[in-house]
Amino acid sequence: MDIVSNRLKRIQPSQTLAISAKAREMKANGQDIISLSAGEPDFDTPENIKQAGIKAIQSGQTKYTDVGGSLELRQAIVKRLNEDYKITYDPEEIMVSCGGKQVIFNAMMASLNQGDEVIIPSPCWVSYPDIVTLAGGKSVIVPCNAKKSHFKLQPNQLEAAITSKTKWFILNSPCNPTGVAYSRSELRALCDVLLRHEHVWILADDIYSKLVYDGFTSSTIVAVEPLLKSRTVTMNGVSKAYAMTGWRIGYAAAPKHFIKAMTKLQGQSTTNPCSISQMAASEAFTASQQSIVTMIKTYEERRDFVCQQLNEIPGLTCIKPEGAFYLFPSMKGFLNKTSKNGTHIKTDQDFVAALLEEEGVAAVHGAAFMMEGYFRISYATSTLLLEEACKRIRQFCMNFS
Numbered sequence: 188m189d190i191v192s193n194r195l196k197r198i199q200p201s202q203t204l205a206i207s208a209k210a211r212e213m214k215a216n217g218q219d220i221i222s223l224s225a226g227e228p229d230f231d232t233p234e235n236i237k238q239a240g241i242k243a244i245q246s247g248q249t250k251y252t253d254v255g256g257s258l259e260l261r262q263a264i265v266k267r268l269n270e271d272y273k274i275t276y277d278p279e280e281i282m283v284s285c286g287g288k289q290v291i292f293n294a295m296m297a298s299l300n301q302g303d304e305v306i307i308p309s310p311c312w313v314s315y316p317d318i319v320t321l322a323g324g325k326s327v328i329v330p331c332n333a334k335k336s337h338f339k340l341q342p343n344q345l346e347a348a349i350t351s352k353t354k355w356f357i358l359n360s361p362c363n364p365t366g367v368a369y370s371r372s373e374l375r376a377l378c379d380v381l382l383r384h385e386h387v388w389i390l391a392d393d394i395y396s397k398l399v400y401d402g403f404t405s406s407t408i409v410a411v412e413p414l415l416k417s418r419t420v421t422m423n424g425v426s427k428a429y430a431m432t433g434w435r436i437g438y439a440a441a442p443k444h445f446i447k448a449m450t451k452l453q454g455q456s457t458t459n460p461c462s463i464s465q466m467a468a469s470e471a472f473t474a475s476q477q478s479i480v481t482m483i484k485t486y487e488e489r490r491d492f493v494c495q496q497l498n499e500i501p502g503l504t505c506i507k508p509e510g511a512f513y514l515f516p517s518m519k520g521f522l523n524k525t526s527k528n529g530t531h532i533k534t535d536q537d538f539v540a541a542l543l544e545e546e547g548v549a550a551v552h553g554a555a556f557m558m559e560g561y562f563r564i565s566y567a568t569s570t571l572l573l574e575e576a577c578k579r580i581r582q583f584c585m586n587f588s
């Protein structure tokens with residue numbers, strides 16, 4: 188008898204995690220691999236945050252906390268949201284989970300009935316559609332145009348995608364995998380559509396909100412349109428901004444009744460996120476935010492460098508995005524071409540597989556993000572490695588000319 192459920196068979200393994208694991212394995216086998224596949228800061232967690240974690244262990248903060256996170260951490264989050272966006276929440280409207288991914292999982296599992304629709308602009312993060320499927324919902328993928336709108340969803344597209352079955356609209360700004368971010372006025376235009384459809388809830392995935400460049404200011408749905416607060420889940424966490432991916436702390440700010448529903452689910456699955464990580468996250472949210480400023484400066488320089496290098500390679504084109512630490516170049520110039528080595532490229536997946544095989548550079552194909560003809564590069568890697576990676580990508584691409 189097959190032990191695997193039909194439910195699980197309907198979803199795919201996370202491609203970002205799978206490709207990163209493959210790159211790690213190749214490296215461990217002694218191969219010279221540069222991994223640009225994982226969305227993970229190369230910076231170390233700032234020292235004050237690490238110390239808070241150590242102190243948590245030493246002072247015995249090693250027991251269960253409230254399922255949805257300690258009051259201390261929830262208060263720290265309330266303060267952070269207020270400082271960042273001037274939005275006001277009560278600690279009872281906050282819930283802490285094991286990373287942003289669990290927040291999204293909780294939100295979908297706690298709300299979707301069979302066949303409910305979730306609007307997801309694409310390209311999108313690999314896990315949204317699978318989480319929706321797992322929860323019994325139906326993803327409505329809305330492809331966004333690269334040239335016309337820099338991969339940003341237009342209000343008329345949102346309007347056209349909404350039906351009576353729509354339960355959620357997921358908006359990720361800055362976006363993984365493109366790095367593009369919505370300005371306040373672009374959010375305003377989307378809010379105007381959402382105001383007309385009272386049955387639609389909004390999941391604002393703001394996990395990259397701190398990582399924006401060229402003076403761009405991140406905003407969020409609830410700050411732009413307070414009337415939407417009663418049906419918005421604002422998601423954020425410590426993973427990206429504070430280089431804390433392994434600590435697994437994400438949070439939701441949402442109406443109290445929905446926090447209660449998600450807490451019920453979390454109480455029957457993981458219980459509270461790690462108590463030690465919670466203490467470290469409190470420190471991250473309340474202490475000086477200077478470490479982020481330093482990281483942003485480095486990311487911005489890397490973005491400029493890699494984007495320019497990619498655009499100089501014949502056959503590749505790349506938008507320069509406002510935020511995150513990803514670039515999402517088009518590789519359409521290589522489709523149906525055969526290299527001097529005899530490598531034939533039929534899809535973006537062929538392209539990234541050959542790039543890894545021939546040059547040892549790991550990236551993730553666009554189709555994994557629901558947009559074929561592109562690939563994602565994470566530039567959260569040392570400048571030296573990025574220089575070498577760009578050289579290798581150029582070498583790889585030149586084999587096709």
Ligand code: GLU
Pocket residue numbers: 201203204224225226227288312313314363
């Ligand atoms: N969000 C990151 C990425 O896209 C981490 C891996 C994952 O959970 O997908 O690479």
